[in-house]
Amino acid sequence: MTPPALLPSWHPGRTRDAVVAFLAAAEALPVEARVAAFDNDGTLWCEKPTYVQFDFFEDTLRRRAESNPALLERPELAAVLNLDMAAIGELGMERVALALVELFAGIEPEVFTAAARDFMARVRHRTLGVPAPGTRYQPMLELLDELRRRDFTIYLVSGGGTEFLRAVSADLYGVPPECVVGTQVRYELIRRPDGRPVLLRTGGVIGGANEGEAKVTNIQSQLGRRPILAAGNSAGDREMLEWALAGDRPGLALLLHHDDREREFAYESVSGTLKEQEPITSVADRLGWTVISMARDWSRVFPA
């Protein structure tokens, strides 16, 4: 029996060739330079119709609202519980996210981690019907493995809350908590009456959402190295991908294009201001990124 080929769920072609060529070239670099940064939602697993982390907050809110219906007087929370995406859009995702963060204010990080893991163990995808880990992209898991085999350090760089992803990153992707950066909740250290220090989540965040330029500054501030491979799927990943290509080393910028309505979803993110918009795949072509067409480049989307 022949050993399994490199990246078996990737169809032969230009995209796979570019990835394989990058893997080969990286072996000539010092190990210190072998850093790869991956967006999570929509890049490593499915983000439609809702983010898994959104589902976690919604689930928490639903339980809390049973004993405390007054929670739903806040329009942000009512919109979430009703899955009213139009209302969420009008209120703004940032404002809604902050209201959700407040649900966990005053608890210890270990309690949050346990809640996130409990949720992950029981949630099923809204439309695909499989447990959430079943919506990871098999070709991306294969790529993570090949990178690790070549002594890469993998960073997860998410627009979602850092702590949710950290709670599940080792199980989902083999990535330890210190290699995860996302939107950061603020902590405070208080003292119990007996003097024992207790670290608590607050309802605030540090420095805004981890999107766009913030992905670059946070990778440097919190993780410390410029990636030579960056992978994303949306306008919020643009700066990170550009930065990975702008270094002295040979780099790879991977954009996952969701063009597979049959096996997953078909949608595209738009970059730019309201006045000057550009589909992210057009940005990719202009800047020399490697676009992964889910429909054409992947023989399998999800794990068996």
Add this chain to the structure above:
Amino acid sequence: MTPPALLPSWHPGRTRDAVVAFLAAAEALPVEARVAAFDNDGTLWCEKPTYVQFDFFEDTLRRRAESNPALLERPELAAVLNLDMAAIGELGMERVALALVELFAGIEPEVFTAAARDFMARVRHRTLGVPAPGTRYQPMLELLDELRRRDFTIYLVSGGGTEFLRAVSADLYGVPPECVVGTQVRYELIRRPDGRPVLLRTGGVIGGANEGEAKVTNIQSQLGRRPILAAGNSAGDREMLEWALAGDRPGLALLLHHDDREREFAYESVSGTLKEQEPITSVADRLGWTVISMARDWSRVFPA
């Protein structure tokens, strides 16, 4: 020939027994819980008469001032170049540190890293006369090795600037950049006229000095796990040590007491407010920490 004993540079006795017992107990814990946090200056290597990072800034300043003497019109910088510790104390270390951070405003992180490594390759300790890596504490290097042998993740949690320590942490301690947290410089992403993004250091810091409570909140925010072992040597490490002991797991809080004027230096940090002060070794006794007496517990201080 018998294999080398565990921790060969630690004298037999209560301190070594406590460390050995902790190492044994940790093997029963899940790997995820095996996290150890070490302060750097004065805990892993010598911090007297001046911090190595201070020496780096002083060295940079001396070179810059040759071509730009106007720099020394700033009292903070003049005090550094004159090694005028009284003036530095009067101005306040934080204000002086900020003036030094500004020396590197506008440069790319890779340039800063290269400068830090260049300095480390040539600096000799002011009084001990050895290269800076020769002032690491041999017994602590042995402890780091034993922890790693037991699948611990090592965090470096320094009051100094993050990026200087990250530049040298792999060589000095085998710790990768993403496991280092210190005082953080702020970055900004700008665009060159050709559109290429460039990440630059600014002259500002994020969230103040990484001391005291900040060590705890930054460990959680940036690294993501509570340590079960914390080691420090000063009042700025107090909260981190208390937090390590306050978890559900068996923990170890190590305080290095500098009581060895002959082989290193003799000094002690004081905790508390100006009105209510308490030597850190007294805090340690009260809170059940393990105090390492450099004079009594270590058979060797520096690497051969």
